[in-house]
Amino acid sequence: EISAFGRQGEWEWALDTFQRLQDDGFVPNLQARNSAMQACRKSGMWEAALAIFDTIREDKLETNVITHTSMLGAFVDGGQLNSALDWLRVMESDGIKPNDLTYRALILGAQAEGNWTLALSLFDEMRQKGIKPDGKTMEAAILACQDGELWGAVVELFTELMDKRQFIHDRVFAAAIRACEAVGKAGWAEQLRNERPGCLSSRDG
Helix, strand or coil: CHHHHHHCCCHHHHHHHHHHHHHCCCCCCHHHHHHHHHHHHHCCCHHHHHHHHHHHHHCCCCCCHHHHHHHHHHHHHCCCHHHHHHHHHHHHHCCCCCCHHHHHHHHHHHHHCCCHHHHHHHHHHHHHCCCCCCHHHHHHHHHHHHHCCCHHHHHHHHHHHHHCCCCCCHHHHHHHHHHHHHCCCHHHHHHHHHHCCCCCCCCCC
């Protein structure tokens, strides 16, 4: 039931259900606690997520990548990026390998705080570990490269992103246009403008 509420985006209902089950003496399993932690993350309640994680430790339940990524993401979404970075090491010390969602949360958090060097360092780290970034993670890396004015890297990553043939947000298109202009690829910049009418580069804006 908790998972179902979460899938529907009803995070408050998910948390209420979890609390009601505990009040009734029900001992929730790991899946229920993972779902409750994800609900805490969506609600910006990292302290509540940490309290749930503590009960997992107390009950000696075996954690998994969902457990740790939910906790790490709750830190990120709660504005606790340093705690999230520390949690990555906690996760690895537990023998849990991070995945793309784990690193995406960290990269988005770093990029949102304007720390493009950290965002790119994390992006490089995940690739060195053989973790393939999805489109959203690559978009965050492209915007971090734009913040650092690493135009060649923007073009390279955008080319790779285009090969995934998925929707690309306007901000990323604009970054690619500006990067193409900066590295002397005016023809491709114009092509991108034509492909996404009304999408302006940062220079145009």
